[in-house]
Amino acid sequence: MIRVLVATDKPFAPIAVDGIRKIVEGAGYELVLLEKYTSQSDFVRAVANVEAVIIRSDKADREVIEAGKNLKIIVRAGAGYDNIDLAAATAHNVVAMNTPGQNSNAVAELAIGMMIYMARNLYNGSSGTELKGKKIGIHAFGNVGFLVGKLAKGFGMEVYAYDPFIPAAEIEKQGVKAVNSADELYSTCQYISLHIPANEKTKKSINFELLSKMPKGATLVNTARKEVIDEEGLMKIFKERSDFKYLSDIEPDCKNDLVAGFSGRFFFTPKKMGAQTAEANINAGIAAAKQIVEFFEKGVTTYKVN
Numbered sequence: 001m002i003r004v005l006v007a008t009d010k011p012f013a014p015i016a017v018d019g020i021r022k023i024v025e026g027a028g029y030e031l032v033l034l035e036k037y038t039s040q041s042d043f044v045r046a047v048a049n050v051e052a053v054i055i056r057s058d059k060a061d062r063e064v065i066e067a068g069k070n071l072k073i074i075v076r077a078g079a080g081y082d083n084i085d086l087a088a089a090t091a092h093n094v095v096a097m098n099t100p101g102q103n104s105n106a107v108a109e110l111a112i113g114m115m116i117y118m119a120r121n122l123y124n125g126s127s128g129t130e131l132k133g134k135k136i137g138i139h140a141f142g143n144v145g146f147l148v149g150k151l152a153k154g155f156g157m158e159v160y161a162y163d164p165f166i167p168a169a170e171i172e173k174q175g176v177k178a179v180n181s182a183d184e185l186y187s188t189c190q191y192i193s194l195h196i197p198a199n200e201k202t203k204k205s206i207n208f209e210l211l212s213k214m215p216k217g218a219t220l221v222n223t224a225r226k227e228v229i230d231e232e233g234l235m236k237i238f239k240e241r242s243d244f245k246y247l248s249d250i251e252p253d254c255k256n257d258l259v260a261g262f263s264g265r266f267f268f269t270p271k272k273m274g275a276q277t278a279e280a281n282i283n284a285g286i287a288a289a290k291q292i293v294e295f296f297e298k299g300v301t302t303y304k305v306n
């Protein structure tokens, strides 16, 4: 019998677990739950006897993959999959997948919500500004970026986007102006919303040089990954430009420096919250379970990332 481990340090909502159970048991497989585990070794032990694993932000590192002697597939319920050691997975013939698009709306709403919060001076009682009429640059026009663009248009913003992997014509079809470089995007837009993945090319790529091109009243919104920010550059721009603001779904490593010197110009969520909605939780978990069943039953590998 195929056993599917759900290894979630931060568990899915009970309703999502029920949905996953229905799909897994409906296919005749067994569901194994490992929730709120206290050490990585619990995960390593639990993976020893299973064929499939569903994770959230949990680390499927080399040790986990090597311990999974029967393991065939790991699905990250969510978009980013930098918590899976892809090289180790490939070396052990384990298919790694994500569930793109399932939590995009939740993340997009958070990005817009944080923008309004900052535009209204963190609701401190003083007069703020509106999003309407401002230019927003979407840095990477994937699932989340596309939705941020759509919502921003609803607020009357002028939407620009840069994504070298999507033809300009496709971006423009959405009523969004496609630009040819990150430099052009940052020089044009007062708001930048980041949606690039964290990889060798993008890590620390949002640096002082790029940020300093942004027009007066600049606000950077990061619901992607903290690793894409060059935090030294970020601190430099905070010191040089009193108009610069930063919003982040991820607590930055430079948190203490921001708290100490730049109150009112930044906000970050206490923990990663972009995908933390009931809807996203359910969608991503259920998509992961369906992908596992389709993989074993029909060999479908649509969202394979390794």
Ligand SMILES: NC(=O)c1ccc[n+]([C@@H]2O[C@H](COP(=O)([O-])OP(=O)(O)OC[C@H]3O[C@@H](n4cnc5c(N)ncnc54)[C@H](O)[C@@H]3O)[C@@H](O)[C@H]2O)c1
Pocket (backbone or CB within 6 Å): 078, 079, 080, 100, 101, 103, 104, 107, 139, 140, 141, 142, 143, 144, 145, 162, 163, 164, 165, 166, 195, 196, 197, 198, 201, 202, 223, 224, 225, 249, 272, 273, 274, 275, 276
């Ligand atoms: N805060 C959260 O909870 C949360 C939730 C979901 C996703 N995320 C993050 O947001 C990122 C975007 O998610 P998504 O679902 O839109 O992913 P996606 O895969 O749908 O889109 C990523 C886009 O980035 C583009 N891209 C890749 N490299 C680029 C580069 N160097 N420059 C410009 N564009 C580039 C790709 O062409 C693609 O269109 C994820 O990688 C993840 O890190 C965070």
